[in-house]
Amino acid sequence: MTLAEATTPTSPPETACRLCKKETNEVGPLRASHIIPRFITKLSKQNGKSLHFKTRQGIRLGQDDWKEHLLCDDCEQLLSEKHESVIKALLFSGKKRPSVDGPLPGARPRGSNDKLALALLSIFWRAIVAEREEYQQVHAPEYIESSLRKWICECRIPPDWDQLVSIKIQELCLHNGLVMPVVVNPFYRKVLSQERFEFVFIFGGYCITIGIPPSAEAFPRNQSLRSKSESIRVKRIDCADVPELKHMLKEMVAWADRHGDKF
Ligand SMILES: [Zn+2]
Numbered sequence: 001m002t003l004a005e006a007t008t009p010t011s012p013p014e015t016a017c018r019l020c021k022k023e024t025n026e027v028g029p030l031r032a033s034h035i036i037p038r039f040i041t042k043l044s045k046q047n048g049k050s051l052h053f054k055t056r057q058g059i060r061l062g063q064d065d066w067k068e069h070l071l072c073d074d075c076e077q078l079l080s081e082k083h084e085s086v087i088k089a090l091l092f093s094g095k096k097r098p099s100v101d102g103p104l105p106g107a108r109p110r111g112s113n114d115k116l117a118l119a120l121l122s123i124f125w126r127a128i129v130a131e132r133e134e135y136q137q138v139h140a141p142e143y144i145e146s147s148l149r150k151w152i153c154e155c156r157i158p159p160d161w162d163q164l165v166s167i168k169i170q171e172l173c174l175h176n177g178l179v180m181p182v183v184v185n186p187f188y189r190k191v192l193s194q195e196r197f198e199f200v201f202i203f204g205g206y207c208i209t210i211g212i213p214p215s216a217e218a219f220p221r222n223q224s225l226r227s228k229s230e231s232i233r234v235k236r237i238d239c240a241d242v243p244e245l246k247h248m249l250k251e252m253v254a255w256a257d258r259h260g261d262k263f
Pocket residue numbers: 017018019020021022027071072073074075076
């Protein structure tokens with residue numbers, strides 16, 4: 001498969017925008033939307049090889065951007081201007097990158113936790129509605145999906161959003177302390193003892209964990225986004241501290257060894 005083929009969505013176009021629900025005969029053809037914002041996947045590629053993990057074929061490196069026809073022009077623009085821009089400004093803006101400049105552990109750059117929560121939830125929502133294989137582990141009850149959709153459309157998150165979900169941001173580092181800008185297909189953890197789910201997004205040097213329903217135990221206040229707070233807490237962790245990532249990297253090294261390949 002060529003790179004062009006790999007980056008072209010193969011599923012037939014939807015007939016309505018997934019966000020505003022307007023039909024394509026009103027809003028025009030849907031855009032091939034990035035589920036994980038393009039500036040983040042681009043960043044991974046700029047920092048060496050893009051480390052995307054496939055599921056069905058096992059663990060592989062890839063260059064695919066995982067696009068899907070989901071949104072009309074207006075909604076694509078809304079996501080980019082109102083939500084992705086917040087992620088860019090608060091988590092990826094050069095010197096402001098949290099734990100690069102700030103004290104460790106748990107750097108605290110300033111910025112609206114509510115806006116950042118909504119922006120990160122906009123990626124979560126996209127992954128919920130996406131049908132691509134890479135996002136098949138991300139799902140949520142209808143009440144979650146419709147609440148998120150409403151918040152994203154209105155660019156407004158209710159003050160009690162943290163009663164619905166918990167969000168934790170960690171910075172992922174290699175043993176040598178460098179940030180690891182890997183992109184991994186999102187996965188979930190089922191925490192049986194507490195009857196809840198965690199969805200884990202790894203991209204651009206961060207590990208974003210979204211917990212449903214919220215858990216004070218798994219998402220302590222000093223390590224999570226908090227409603228109405230202006231202090232963003234980001235803890236730096238080693239990539240081996242994420243068991244799933246540790247396993248994936250181990251598998252990938254074994255695969256590369258078997259195939260005499262390098263990555
Ligand atoms: Zn739309």
